[in-house]
Amino acid sequence: MLEESLKWRAASRPEDIRWPVVSVEAETGKMYRADFTDREGKTVVLMRPANQNTSSHERQVQYLVYTLENVVLNMSQEQEKMVWLLDFTGWTLAHASPIKTSRECMGIVQNHYPERLSVAFLLNAPKVFEATFKVAKVFLDQKTIQKLNFVYKENEESMKTLYKHIDPEVLPVDFGGKKNVVYNHEGYTKLMTEDDIKTANFWEADGNHVMNEHSVPELAAKEG
Numbered sequence: 001m002l003e004e005s006l007k008w009r010a011a012s013r014p015e016d017i018r019w020p021v022v023s024v025e026a027e028t029g030k031m032y033r034a035d036f037t038d039r040e041g042k043t044v045v046l047m048r049p050a051n052q053n054t055s056s057h058e059r060q061v062q063y064l065v066y067t068l069e070n071v072v073l074n075m076s077q078e079q080e081k082m083v084w085l086l087d088f089t090g091w092t093l094a095h096a097s098p099i100k101t102s103r104e105c106m107g108i109v110q111n112h113y114p115e116r117l118s119v120a121f122l123l124n125a126p127k128v129f130e131a132t133f134k135v136a137k138v139f140l141d142q143k144t145i146q147k148l149n150f151v152y153k154e155n156e157e158s159m160k161t162l163y164k165h166i167d168p169e170v171l172p173v174d175f176g177g178k179k180n181v182v183y184n185h186e187g188y189t190k191l192m193t194e195d196d197i198k199t200a201n202f203w204e205a206d207g208n209h210v211m212n213e214h215s216v217p218e219l220a221a222k223e224g
Contacts, residue, residue, distance in 0.1 A: 001111065001114060004111065005111065005112045005114075008108075008111075008112050009112070012065070014065045014066070014068075014069050015069060015199060015203050017062055017065060017066045017069070018196050019066075019189065019192040019193055019195075019196050021059075021062065021066075022059060022062050022063040022066050023189060023192070024053075024054060024059070025053070025054055025059055025060060025062075025063035026063065026185060026188060026189075026192075027053060027185055028048070028051035028052075028053045029046075029048060029051055029182075029183030029185065029188075030047060030048050030049065030051035030052055030053065031045065031046070031047045031048075031063065031064070031067055032045070032046055032067070032183060032188055033045055033046075033067065033070060033071055033074070034046050034085075036166075036170040036171070037079075038083045038118075038165045038166050039164075039165060039166065039167060040079070040165075041076060041078060041079050042079050042081055042082055042083050042118055043071050043074060043075055043079070043082045043083070044082070044083045044084075044085060044166065045067065045071060045082055045083070045084050045085070046085050046087070046172075046175065046183075047084065047085070047086040047087070048086075048087050048089075048174075049086060049087075049088055049091050049095055050087075050088065050089060050090035050091040050092070050095050052095045052097070057098065057100060057101045057104075060097065060101055060105075061101065061104055061105060061108070064105050064108065064109075065108060068108075068109070068113050068116070069199070070192065070195055070199075071116075072113075072116070073195065073198060073199055073202065074195070080116070081115070081116055081117065081118035082116055082117060082118060083118055083119055083120070083121075083165060083166070084117065084119075084120035084121070085120070085121045085123065085162075085166070085175055086120065086121065086122050086123060087123045087124060087174060087175050088122060088123060088124050088125040088126060088129060089123070089124045089174075091125075091126060091129060092126075092128065093128055093132070096132055099135070102136055102139070103139050106136070106139045106140060107139065109144075110140070110141060110144060117144065117147055118147070119147050119149065119165060120147055120148050120149065121149050121151050121161075121162050121165075122148060122149065122150050122151070123151050123152070123153070123162070123175060123176060124151075124152055124153060125150055149161055149162070151176075153176050159176055162176060
């Protein structure tokens with residue numbers, strides 16, 4: 001896996017993706033790094049699949065990779081995994097990504113960012129999503145499937161599972177929490193522009209992109 005990931009990085013150079021290239025993908029707040037962590041300090045990635053706003057396969061994949069690279073860059077030394085929270089409110093089959101895009105995205109997460117996902121919550125997934133999920137599961141390994149949790153705002157017991165990981169006081173109202181805050185693209189653009197500088201400095205200090213199991217942060221993640 002390490003050898004294949006090094007080949008993938010050499011070919012796709014994810015560390016070279018910059019915000020201006022993918023910023024249009026984030027305009028609706030369909031995926032972004034939260035400004036809070038879970039109860040253990042893990043970075044949280046918020047997603048709204050119903051806010052899909054583009055049809056470019058290549059750029060959608062690039063934005064996923066950009067987000068993963070950004071999350072890894074900002075992880076503390078004590079934490080090496082992330083939490084995903086996907087709000088499916090308003091999602092229909094019209095918002096579903098093509099199988100090609102879904103398959104490549106899942107392959108990238110599983111093969112090139114191994115064991116970076118701690119847990120994922122699928123909030124308010126509609127019944128119609130079940131058919132799509134059955135297809136998507138074919139491309140997921142069993143370990144990943146076990147990390148997925150379906151939760152629903154109207155089901156207090158299921159929301160308790162979410163709240164065990166994320167304090168509702170810091171969680172946005174739209175995602176079932178109590179914090180009255182919405183995604184601000186201008187503010188996020190400023191943050192990502194600053195992080196682009198951090199990314200460039202990291203790779204420059206690391207020896208002009210000399211890659212090995214120590215210099216590539218996501219590959220250094222422990223199995224678990």
